[in-house]
Amino acid sequence: MNNYKLTIQYDGARYKGWQRLGNDDKTIQGKIENVLSELAGEKIEIIGSGRTDAGVHALAQIANFKMHKDSTEDEVMQYLNRYLPNDISVVDVSFVPDRFHARYNANDKTYLCKIWNEKYPHPFMRKYSMHVEDRLDIEKMRKASQYFLGTHDFTSYSNAKSKKKSMVREIYSLDIEENEGFIEIKVRGNGFLYNMVRKIVGTLIEVGLGEKDPTTIPTILESKERIQTGRMAEAEGLYLEKVGF
Template sequence: MNNYKLTIQYDGGRYKGWQRLGDNDNTIQAKIENVLTELAEEKIEIIGSGRTDAGVHALAQIANFKMRKHATENEVMQYLNRYLPHDISITHVKLMDHRFHSRYNAKDKTYLYKIWNEQYTHPFMRKYSMHVDQKLDIEKMRKAAQYFIGKHDFTSYSNAKSKKKSMEREIYSLKISENAGFIEIKIRGNGFLYNMVRKITGTLIEVGVGDMDASAIPGILKSKERIQTGRMADSEGLYLERVGF
């Protein structure tokens, strides 16, 4: 049994997220599995390093799959890129040890969020960034970002439904930069809950426009009450940038 690692880029705008949803094949996972099943001549299931929500993009999602048929790395890559929709690309294929697991072996993930911070819209990036027309105070946002770094229970900053799984995650870094009208928020951690990055970004935006004081964040984390986090940032500005192993 051959175990292949895929590095995947996708525009998530027209998909219902990463994970296959029953009979609905309008997901990234389903599109790739359907093509691989044709290649392998057997039912193939791919394992992603994590799920991305509907509308969220990826610069380097990692997945792996196993198949009995032997094909070279280049053959797998060429076949996938030939038959996948043009908004999904396989940028690298590597034949791995049979023990490699893209989810269990992942050590950290980095997400990137893009904000277009001008009064006017950006015609070419409106599907790939969130438009905030009020001027954001970057220094206030950077101060607020420090409260998220470290280990916390992120119940307040998630829409995860399971009450059995731990809501504790560790944020290693949260950096905010500005360039030519764009504000980029880059967050790296050992894992992320459902909607966690978008809710954290929403809070940073509220701080940046003056609707919230950064000092309120520790209390929101401690409260574990989701209603306190306010607006969640839009999906189109979010990218899975990197998965570390």
């Protein structure tokens, strides 16, 4: 039995997220599994490096699966791209050791959030960026971003339901750049809780609009009270950019 690693790009606009939901075929995982099961002649389950929310996109989601059929990497890639919808692309397929696990072996993830920061909407990027029409103060946002770096309990910045799961995560870097009307926020860490990135970006937006003082972030983290985080960024502007192994 071969173990295959997939690198996947997708436009999440019309999907309910990565994770398969019963018989609902409006998920990325579900679409890929259905095609692979046809190729393999058996039920295939794929393991993703993480779950992206409804509407969130991916530039390089990583997944792996095993099957008995002895197909080459090129055969798998060609079959997937022939039968998957055109808003999901498999850009690389490779054989990996049997013990490779896309979720457990991931060391870090990088998310990118695109914000269109002009008075008028962007007609071509409305599904791929968040629109904030009032001018954001980039320097204040950069100052605020420093409070998220390092290891923290991110209970306040998550909507995760499990109380048994550790809420401690480490943020390695958080960079904010401006590019022709877009503000790009890139955050890299050892892992992210449900809605964590969107809530962090929401706080940075509030700081940029002058609605929140950067120095309040440590207090919000320490409180572990989700109600204090306020705004959550829209899913349309969020991309899973990279997964490190």
